Amino acid sequence: MISFINVLVNGLLLGGIYAITAMGLSLQYGVARILNIAHGEFIMVGAFLTFVLHTKLGINPLFGLAVAGPVLFVVGYLIQRILFKTLKDRTPTPAAFEGSSMLMAFGILFVVQSIAIFIWGTNVQGYSYLAYSVYLGDIRFSVNRLVILVISVLICLLFYLFLTRTRTGKAIRAASQDPDAAGLMGVNINRMLALCFAFGAMMAGFAGMLISMVFPIYTTMGMQYTIIAIIVVVLGGLGSIPGSMIGGFLLGIFSAIVSAKDPGLTMAAYYLLFLVLLLVKPSGIFGR
């Protein structure tokens, strides 16, 4: 029983990171129709930013939230405005844009990764922060994981409130459901596209910061997280933000159960789940 609770809790901790990662990807796909294969690279950059600030300048990793998030927000905004917007204007149809934007994201992936390797090399890095355990009853928790869970739940909650309660948040949702109709309401679609891509990159920055607190980081870590994000997004329903949140936690728990049996099987189990999902319910749990 105790071991089951332990697995569940571990799954939730992991799930928080997955939820944020997937939410970012979902935002970029849902409105901007960009399947951002470079999402993991943004996560890697967020992780290294936090790592460098902490190890070189002694800045608290939690403060990395206030750095990695906003920095990547700006980077994301510029990338959308300079690269994807130009591509979109030159692509005749939305369907063609989905394809060509993915190729462009591939390009971004390799550019960002190469620069990161140039700066930080290929070694596995890490630091330890709040890496001790506390006991609640008979169950042992590591403090940094608990902190991560709290932060990720908070981020999900705040972002959910932003999307459902604010003028801009509602405009983002409207634009993802019918961009033309949103334009007729007065929504500046180009601004929303850039904003959503920027928010997606910001989520990647947050996720990178959280990951750096508990996992080793390396400049080629991105792909793994992109794949996880894609699986979660399919699990939760393409473009559905609540779906991504809940899907993230579900995949976290799934992963914890599998790795309790054998950690080596985790990735294989993800792919298997992914394939089964595509066959059984391709629209996801919350799919339209």
Added chain:
Amino acid sequence: MKLLMLEVKDLNVAYGNVQVLWDVSLNVAEGEIVVLLGANGAGKTTLLNAITGLVRPLGGNVSFLGRDITGLPPNEIVEHGIAYLPEGGRLFPDMSVQENLEMGSYLKNNWKIRKNRLEYVYNVFPRLKERRKQLAKTLSGGERQMLAMGRCLMSNPKMGFFDELSYGLAPKLVKEAFAMLKSLRDLGLTIFLIEQNANQSLEIADRAYVLENGRIVNSGTANELLHSDHIRKAYLGL
């Protein structure tokens, strides 16, 4: 002489290589109800899309209250006081009734007074108030049209464009919808209307244009058209 609200001059529109509108010119004065008649595929929706910026015209001019709005993006065009009920309503399916209405007040100045506008629209359509928490995609066809109409009113527009308001409505509701347009006009809304339902729309309209194969082929007061042979044969089935 009444104030000229909308003026369309020699508008040409094409999708790729296929031209669908040819030198379309028309105008609407303040406080008028003008209806555009035309068969399926004549180019009626295309005309409204070009006026509201969803489609970029090849050539020609659209001006609203004397200002050139040709080729502006929709979000800038609606800022001039234009509301457009597009074909099929185009609601936001996964947003609630109330959120759909709120989107109608998205423009900065309207957003501040959206509570007042909501109250007004709920007064006009009590049915929407009952269903305010329901997702738009779960509404009945008639309720959807009400919501689309309500969403237009949320921006307190000067001029409304309605693409087949009566589509999918039961005869009784069609009557109500047209009566409602008339009362909105009496409250100061200028109306441009696309209709399949020539008979009833001509009854409430002041003037009408007829579009065939992308060209304006006939125009006049509603009364003139009701009695023209061409209209009686082609659109009234008499």
